[in-house]
Amino acid sequence: MVTTENRTQISTYSTPNVSTVVVLGLAAITASASPVVSLDHSASVTPPTMLDLFEYQMNRKFVVLQEKINQFGLLKRDWNGYDAAPIPSTALDDAKLFLQSLRSSNIDLNGWEVFPTARETIQFEKTVCENYIEIEVYSNGRFAYYSEGRENLEIESISIKEAMEKISGVFG
Structure with a gap:
């Protein structure tokens, strides 16, 4: 795991031609050439019902x-x-x-x-x-x-x- 800017990088993967941004709980998946899934420690956790x-x-x-x-x-x-x-x-x-x-x-x-x-x-x-x-x-x-x-x-x-x-x- 690598920590940068108060975010803990969980995993990195490459997906060609992806332009979607998905946010689930604390995990944010951002689209770029190499999307990064990160965990924001400052956000509150609300488990799905x-x-x-x-x-x-x-x-x-x-x-x-x-x-x-x-x-x-x-x-x-x-x-x-x-x-x-x-x-x-x-x-x-x-x-x-x-x-x-x-x-x-x-x-x-x-x-x-x-x-x-x-x-x-x-x-x-x-x-x-x-x-x-x-x-x-x-x-x-x-x-x-x-x-x-x-x-x-x-x-x-x-x-x-x-x-x-x-x-x-x-x-x-």
Whole structure:
């Protein structure tokens, strides 16, 4: 360890093309040609709470799901080997809106998966214990909802608001 300017250098590593600055508790990671992680002894320590860790995990899952949706926009005709058409941009936009609605409604994003379908839709699904929910996002603003578990019902076409109410009723 090397001490300079009231900071204790914990480790040094090189990462090309990194321009991010991250601060976690007392550790500060600064970006440069050779980022340095240092410990500032003058700062007070506030350990992360379970809520902090949950929010971090939720943000991470949100980014992963959003990136998957973005990747679906790159699919070309025959992406599944059975002549499936590309996913329309309106379905992609509505899927991102639905994902944002899940996040803003504090619905746990862990366990949610997202897939493109050959019907030019995006399908979200989640299973917790005996509860399974599937939401299919169409390009015309429609959402299809299917649930198994405490409820056995199928709804052909619902709004995003109705979908959020159904999801909150099962997982909220």
